[in-house]
Amino acid sequence: MNHFQYKNGQLFCEDIAVSDIAKEVGTPFYLYSKATLMRHFEAFDSGFKDVDHLTCFAVKSCSNIGILALFGELGGGADIVSGGELFRALKAGISPQRIIYSGVGKTEEELHYGLESGILLFNVESEQELQRLNRVAGDMGVTAPVAFRVNPDVDPKTHAYISTGLAKNKFGIPINEAFDLYVQAAEMANVEVQGVSCHIGSQLTLIAPFVETLRKLKVLVERLANQGIRIKYLDLGGGVGITYDDETPPHPLEYAEAIKEELSGLDVTLIFEPGRVIVGNAGILVTEVQYTKVNRGGEKEKNFVVVDAGMNDLARPSLYDAYHGIQTVKENNGPRQVVDVVGPICETSDFIAKDREFPMVEQGELLAVLSVGAYGFTMSSNYNTRPRVAEVMVSGRQFAIIRERESLESLIQGETIPKFVEK
Numbered sequence: 001m002n003h004f005q006y007k008n009g010q011l012f013c014e015d016i017a018v019s020d021i022a023k024e025v026g027t028p029f030y031l032y033s034k035a036t037l038m039r040h041f042e043a044f045d046s047g048f049k050d051v052d053h054l055t056c057f058a059v060k061s062c063s064n065i066g067i068l069a070l071f072g073e074l075g076g077g078a079d080i081v082s083g084g085e086l087f088r089a090l091k092a093g094i095s096p097q098r099i100i101y102s103g104v105g106k107t108e109e110e111l112h113y114g115l116e117s118g119i120l121l122f123n124v125e126s127e128q129e130l131q132r133l134n135r136v137a138g139d140m141g142v143t144a145p146v147a148f149r150v151n152p153d154v155d156p157k158t159h160a161y162i163s164t165g166l167a168k169n170k171f172g173i174p175i176n177e178a179f180d181l182y183v184q185a186a187e188m189a190n191v192e193v194q195g196v197s198c199h200i201g202s203q204l205t206l207i208a209p210f211v212e213t214l215r216k217l218k219v220l221v222e223r224l225a226n227q228g229i230r231i232k233y234l235d236l237g238g239g240v241g242i243t244y245d246d247e248t249p250p251h252p253l254e255y256a257e258a259i260k261e262e263l264s265g266l267d268v269t270l271i272f273e274p275g276r277v278i279v280g281n282a283g284i285l286v287t288e289v290q291y292t293k294v295n296r297g298g299e300k301e302k303n304f305v306v307v308d309a310g311m312n313d314l315a316r317p318s319l320y321d322a323y324h325g326i327q328t329v330k331e332n333n334g335p336r337q338v339v340d341v342v343g344p345i346c347e348t349s350d351f352i353a354k355d356r357e358f359p360m361v362e363q364g365e366l367l368a369v370l371s372v373g374a375y376g377f378t379m380s381s382n383y384n385t386r387p388r389v390a391e392v393m394v395s396g397r398q399f400a401i402i403r404e405r406e407s408l409e410s411l412i413q414g415e416t417i418p419k420f421v422e423k
């Protein structure tokens with residue numbers, strides 16, 4: 001069941017009225033349902049309960065330590081892509097032995113930090129990264145656990161900006177070249193080859209690209225075994241999509257069944273890096289209508305609902321033309337009109353919804369932007385010197401602010417007016 005429901009005409013998150021939280025916290029704010037977070041984590045994880053596996057939540061999708069800690073308690077690990085995300089995962093109490101590190105541009109400092117922390121696996125994405133990792137590990141007197149992220153050249157059939165497994169994308173090592181690199185790595189003194197990794201894209205609504213990828217990975221794993229290189233971990237990345245509008249992604253259990261069927265006979269521990277499928281539908285963005293206005297004079301009249309959340313708070317609509325449902329917090333079955341829901345930012349790309357049929361709303365009304373739990377807060381910025389908004393978690397009748405709204409002071413922290421001495 002969905003934990004964002006109307007009760008007596010008011011939108012509730014679990015057992016609290018969203019408007020009651022807004023009164024205390026102010027708007028805008030991100031609101032997560034703990035029950036939904038847990039249920040979605042378990043829905044994914046339980047699909048693999050009968051096989052050796054580790055679910056490493058993709059920290060980039062929703063990185064609040066309050067949320068990471070929750071998944072840690074449920075037995076999850078973390079998929080990180082920066083030293084910053086490693087810092088967060090450790091702060092959330094996730095064991096380094098459940099942390100895997102992906103990303104095409106790991107710096108020397110980041111590799112050092114990962115090694116020093118004793119993480120489970122580095123997903124290496126280039127020959128130069130392998131050499132750097134080998135050198136840094138050697139300098140530290142340790143051995144780096146390595147998987148290569150291979151690029152299988154499979155079309156995930158998703159938005160071009162979030163496709164990562166095509167040969168033309170910057171990610172991974174072309175699958176045809178990977179074998180030679182494994183052989184090379186096996187000879188190196190300070191790395192230990194342990195895995196094969198892959199992530200072909202995000203918001204996938206089909207199972208076929210995953211299966212096609214897995215078939216290619218299996219061939220590689222078997223070829224490596226024949227060469228005496230044993231693969232312990234097979235990391236299949238993230239990417240399972242969710243319903244924002246009318247998409248029909250596979251259910252996590254369906255995804256799990258398809259993967260397990262393909263894998264029979266392979267003796268590996270599976271690693272997954274899901275983000276969106278776990279948190280996407282577990283969060284909403286609550287915003288207040290500031291103004292309504294009609295702009296006439298163009299080809300057709302345009303109705304605008306100006307809210308206090310902008311593209312700096314939720315970048316997905318402007319960046320990917322992404323669809324997010326919007327509901328009034330007070331149930332409204334009145335007449336509807338076609339509107340653009342826009343923010344206060346000085347850009348025409350600052351919109352949350354375009355040409356959306358929506359109930360007539362008034363100044364001061366609260367709206368809930370749906371399915372923003374993934375890549376919502378984490379992609380927010382301070383553009384237009386706007387403090388990043390609060391994050392709140394609900395559990396039953398209780399709520400906790402898991403990230404305070406930023407203050408104006410904090411926004412200029414570290415800035416100075418320079419004093420140059422003229423000569």
Ligand code: LLP
Pocket residue numbers: 058061079102103162199201202203204237238239240273274275276277316320374375379
């Ligand atoms: N693993 C790696 C290496 C990734 O790059 C990603 C996402 C994931 C796992 C998690 O993928 P997921 O399960 O969430 O699909 N900002 C975009 C999405 C970017 C995805 C980047 N990589 C959006 O808002 O749609």
